[in-house]
Amino acid sequence: MTKPTPIWQPSADQIERSQLSQFSQIISQHEDVDTSDYQSLHNWSINHLDKFWVHLWDFCGVKASKPYDRVIDDESQFPGARWFSGSRLNFAENLLRYQDERPALVGLGENGVLTELSYSELHTEVRQLASTLRAHGIVAGDRVAAIMPNICETVIAMLATTSIGAIWSSCSPDFGVNGACDRFGQIQPRILFCTDGYYYNSKRIDCLEKVAEIQTRIPSIEKTVVVAMTCNNPTLDGLRDTKNYADFVDQTPPELSFEQLPFDHPIYINYSSGTTGAPKCIVHGAGGTLLQHMKELVLHTNISRDDTLFYFTTCGWMMWNWLVSGLACGCKIVLYDGSPFAGDGDVLLDAIEKQRITVFGTSAKYIASLESFGKKPKQSHDLSSLKTILSTGSPLSAHSYDFVYREMKHDVCLSSICGGTDIISCFMLGNPNLPVYRGEIQCIGLGMAVEMWSDDAQALPHGKGQLVCVKPFPSTPLGFWNDEHDKKFHAAYFDDFPNIWSHGDYGEITQQHGVIIHGRSDAVLNPGGVRIGTAEIYRQVEKVEQVIDSVVIGQDFEDDVRVVLFVVLKENHQLEDTLRDHIKQTIRKNTTPRHVPAMIIQVDDIPRTLSGKIVELAVKNVVHNRPVKNTDALANPEALAQFKDLPELN
Numbered sequence: 189m190t191k192p193t194p195i196w197q198p199s200a201d202q203i204e205r206s207q208l209s210q211f212s213q214i215i216s217q218h219e220d221v222d223t224s225d226y227q228s229l230h231n232w233s234i235n236h237l238d239k240f241w242v243h244l245w246d247f248c249g250v251k252a253s254k255p256y257d258r259v260i261d262d263e264s265q266f267p268g269a270r271w272f273s274g275s276r277l278n279f280a281e282n283l284l285r286y287q288d289e290r291p292a293l294v295g296l297g298e299n300g301v302l303t304e305l306s307y308s309e310l311h312t313e314v315r316q317l318a319s320t321l322r323a324h325g326i327v328a329g330d331r332v333a334a335i336m337p338n339i340c341e342t343v344i345a346m347l348a349t350t351s352i353g354a355i356w357s358s359c360s361p362d363f364g365v366n367g368a369c370d371r372f373g374q375i376q377p378r379i380l381f382c383t384d385g386y387y388y389n390s391k392r393i394d395c396l397e398k399v400a401e402i403q404t405r406i407p408s409i410e411k412t413v414v415v416a417m418t419c420n421n422p423t424l425d426g427l428r429d430t431k432n433y434a435d436f437v438d439q440t441p442p443e444l445s446f447e448q449l450p451f452d453h454p455i456y457i458n459y460s461s462g463t464t465g466a467p468k469c470i471v472h473g474a475g476g477t478l479l480q481h482m483k484e485l486v487l488h489t490n491i492s493r494d495d496t497l498f499y500f501t502t503c504g505w506m507m508w509n510w511l512v513s514g515l516a517c518g519c520k521i522v523l524y525d526g527s528p529f530a531g532d533g534d535v536l537l538d539a540i541e542k543q544r545i546t547v548f549g550t551s552a553k554y555i556a557s558l559e560s561f562g563k564k565p566k567q568s569h570d571l572s573s574l575k576t577i578l579s580t581g582s583p584l585s586a587h588s589y590d591f592v593y594r595e596m597k598h599d600v601c602l603s604s605i606c607g608g609t610d611i612i613s614c615f616m617l618g619n620p621n622l623p624v625y626r627g628e629i630q631c632i633g634l635g636m637a638v639e640m641w642s643d644d645a646q647a648l649p650h651g652k653g654q655l656v657c658v659k660p661f662p663s664t665p666l667g668f669w670n671d672e673h674d675k676k677f678h679a680a681y682f683d684d685f686p687n688i689w690s691h692g693d694y695g696e697i698t699q700q701h702g703v704i705i706h707g708r709s710d711a712v713l714n715p716g717g718v719r720i721g722t723a724e725i726y727r728q729v730e731k732v733e734q735v736i737d738s739v740v741i742g743q744d745f746e747d748d749v750r751v752v753l754f755v756v757l758k759e760n761h762q763l764e765d766t767l768r769d770h771i772k773q774t775i776r777k778n779t780t781p782r783h784v785p786a787m788i789i790q791v792d793d794i795p796r797t798l799s800g801k802i803v804e805l806a807v808k809n810v811v812h813n814r815p816v817k818n819t820d821a822l823a824n825p826e827a828l829a830q831f832k833d834l835p836e837l838n
Contacts (some may be wrong), residue, residue: 191699194623195593196601200398206620208487211247218243222506226622226631227701234637234659237263241271241479241635241662248482248516251285252277252477253448260660266687267667267677269660270473271451278446279455279474280314280351283515287311290493291520296539297339298387298526303340303668307518310344311444317348319441323412326378327459328353328447333377333409333458335359335368335402336503337386338809339524342417343512345381348493350455350474353447357457360502361386361393362798365401367820371459374469375435375669376408381433383415384422389527394607400426411436432807450476454666458506458609461797468676469669469726472612476662480613481513483634489547489576490620493518499549499578500528500536505799506609507549507580526550528554533561537569544573552588552604553801559591560671560736560758566596576601578618583799586627586716604629605703608691609679613663615655615691616703627727628702636661642698645685652696652719654709656691661828664689694721713742714751717784722804725753725783728775733759735771737794740785744838752837754807756794807831 203209212223215232219239223229233240238259255310257274274476286292286307293310295303298438305313314745326332333351336358349356357375359368361383371381380402386397396414412430416422424430437732452473459467485491489542497514498521501507514521522543527538528550567572574597579588584604592602606629615638616629624630624634632638640653667677684690694712706712706721713720722740737756742749744790755771757763768788776784795803798821806816810831 192625193590193709195626197623198621200715203621206478207492208490208619208621211487214247215243220328225521226619228620230632234636237635237659241451244479244483248486248791250478251282256451263660266689267664267682271662275451275475276448276476278351278448279450279478280347281446282478283513284311284314284773285348285516286518290518291514294341294522294543296519296522296524298530298535305340310364314345314351315444316437316439316441317344317768318351318444319438321348321352321354321379322435324379326352326354328449328453330354331357331377332379333357333372333501334381335361335363335399336381336415336418337361337383338501338503338508338523339417339525342503346512349443351446353449355454355457356368358503360504360798362503362823363397363783364820365398365704368402369405370818370820371467371469373406375457378408378410378430380409380412381415382412383417385418386420387526391528396427397420403428405434434633449474452482452666456612458507458509458612460549460609464683468680470610471666471669473666474662476664477612478513478516480663481510482516482618484614485514485517487634488617488619491519491547491635494520495519495546496544497538497547498522498545500524500551500554502799506612509612531559534565537565540574541570546573547576547578548574549578552579552584553581553800555579555584555588555592556730559588562786564595564623572595574600576603576618578603578605581606582802583723587727587730589626606703610665610691611663615657622790625702628698628700628704630702632703641685650697650699651719652694652706654684655691655693655695657691658684703750708804713740713749713751714750714784715742720783724779725775728778729753731774732771734758734767739794739802739807741811743805745809751784752787752789754789754791754794754831756792757790760776763788787836789834791830793824793830795825795827796823798823811837
């Protein structure tokens with residue numbers, strides 16, 4: 189098989205200066221192992237988990253008040269292996285290790301408001317709020333919730349919360365009352381942070397009426413703190429035990445103290461999408477989250493104090509947690525709240541130019557949208573600061589790789605990354621030392637023993653299979669909140685293969701040791717017994733100029749499964765026979781006849797989660813007249829009505 193040609197590769201100088209190369213040299217010197225290529229380093233890292241994670245701890249300068257006794261207790265227990273037993277540390281202290289005048293946070297609002305905080309100012313703001321929370325009686329293990337936009341105050345509140353050892357949990361303000369209560373109602377928070385409103389697509393959207401109902405439905409909330417975002421002094425009538433943020437914060441606090449807690453003390457509760465039932469409350473530990481994020485930021489993304497890091501995310505997505513961990517690297521972090529296509533559609537491109545962003549994180553959907561809108565960013569904007577573009581949320585098509593290198597920047601490392609809320613990090617991600625091949629994720633992460641397995645538990649060196657992780661890793665969740673005997677937790681990840689993490693993705697490892705993800709395992713199509721990942725079809729449909737969005741499902745039909753593709757077309761286009769045939773020919777030419785949809789149907793919108801992911805299973809349930817259990821998890825639940833009782837599918 190002919191090896192493909194890289195679409196980009198780093199220079200010898202870039203490789204030599206990368207932090208990954210520095211780390212690799214340390215391993216080679218101290219462990220007497222050949223780490224001259226990444227695959228050798230990765231193999232060593234998964235075969236010597238204890239040594240790898242210790243070296244990472246030292247390389248990243250983890251701040252701990254008490255050293256660890258053992259690196260890993262019983263590596264054979266998965267789940268159940270415990271990491272860095274005996275150590276005491278604080279998550280927020282590690283993120284606030286810098287206290288100088290260099291920029292820490294830049295908050296950009298869709299309405300043009302810009303907020304800047306230095307590391308020194310951030311430390312002061314956290315100190316003030318932490319003092320207030322302590323005065324209210326918040327202690328380690330208490331839950332603090334936020335239904336907040338992606339603004340500086342959200343980061344401050346998270347750091348103040350975790351400095352005490354309390355547990356932080358957040359949703360974005362576009363969550364409805366039911367969506368917020370389905371999540372926060374399970375964890376019973378004592379404090380709720382919110383804003384009076386927010387801006388999206390040039391509209392002001394009020395939050396306080398929704399907050400009043402949330403207060404009523406979650407009686408554990410003792411105090412609500414409102415950040416003024418859309419007016420200077422919001423009226424708090426009708427809200428119980430509520431204060432404006434400015435009035436709540438202690439202006440003359442004592443020095444900031446960090447509670448020293450075990451490595452696996454919980455700091456975050458994140459949530460599954462909740463489209464198949466009540467959201468799962470996923471509990472993440474301080475040390476595992478910190479170590480994993482530091483590994484990904486420092487080694488795999490090469491972030492240092494000289495960088496400006498951006499990720500388009502809301503506070504309801506784990507990429508927000510990942511983004512703010514960049515503080516531990518001492519870089520400048522740019523926060524943006526609003527529509528990614530606000531105004532003339534250039535708001536994020538403007539941010540790259542004006543803020544001199546070096547690492548720009550976004551979604552595969554955003555990149556595809558830039559192309560469909562006819563944008564040519566390298567002509568309209570100065571993107572010279574960019575060294576890395578990150579993409580996640582869904583598989584990045586080969587077509588989008590071409591667009592980035594043709595229309596954005598030819599000398600940039602384009603790193604598709606893949607993991608999830610479940611592990612608050614990545615299994616596969618970028619690498620500053622490796623070439624980029626179109627359509628492929630560059631590598632499997634260090635310390636992550638990832639394989640693709642057949643249904644009969646055989647590892648597949650090549651070919652499509654279930655994504656599994658066969659050895660423990662520090663950011664394995666501590667479990668689900670209020671999950672008796674960890675029954676739901678085990679069912680979610682360890683029922684398919686005992687003692688093996690089954691992630692629910694369907695993919696393959698390439699001859700370059702990269703990864704291609706073909707979709708979610710539970711959405712795999714099976715026409716005539718042939719397994720097809722949905723992303724295999726999306727990659728081809730994205731090549732069709734007239735199509736701006738799509739969703740594909742398998743419909744039970746005549747004792748088999750037929751592939752049904754729904755498409756959203758550009759304005760003033762209709763799905764006529766000529767276009768339908770063009771879509772089918774594009775799919776057939778680049779895949780197999782089995783991939784060609786039996787039916788192609790035009791719709792006006794595709795239902796997505798609040799974090800922007802397509803919900804194939806919800807569409808499939810509607811087509812089969814089965815209930816969708818939790819439409820509050822969707823950004824546009826009204827879109828599901830289009831798929832009900834379609835005469836074409838009878």
